[in-house]
Amino acid sequence: MRLIITSDRHQFVLNKVRKKNGEEVLDAIGYYASIKGLADGIATACLRSKVRKWTPEQFLGALESFKAETVKLENRCTPSS
Secondary structure, eight states: OOOEEEEOOOOEEEEEEEETTEEEEEEEEEEESSHHHHHHHHHHHHHHHHHSSOOOOHHHHHHHHHHHHHHHHHHHSOOOO
């Protein structure tokens, strides 16, 4: 699954890329007002796309990894005082 993030002045949009008549088309998966919400949406989309292929231990490990990456992303996007 390939994901693309677009945005406007008010929100981030998480899109899934698919092919239609040989061209790439974006299908909106979710709309998010914050970076944290966007990161959670990415994690959810990725985990749902692979959950049937993973053991419970692998799933929990991936979830913890996504949580850690979310914190890193928030720290990068938050202005320092």
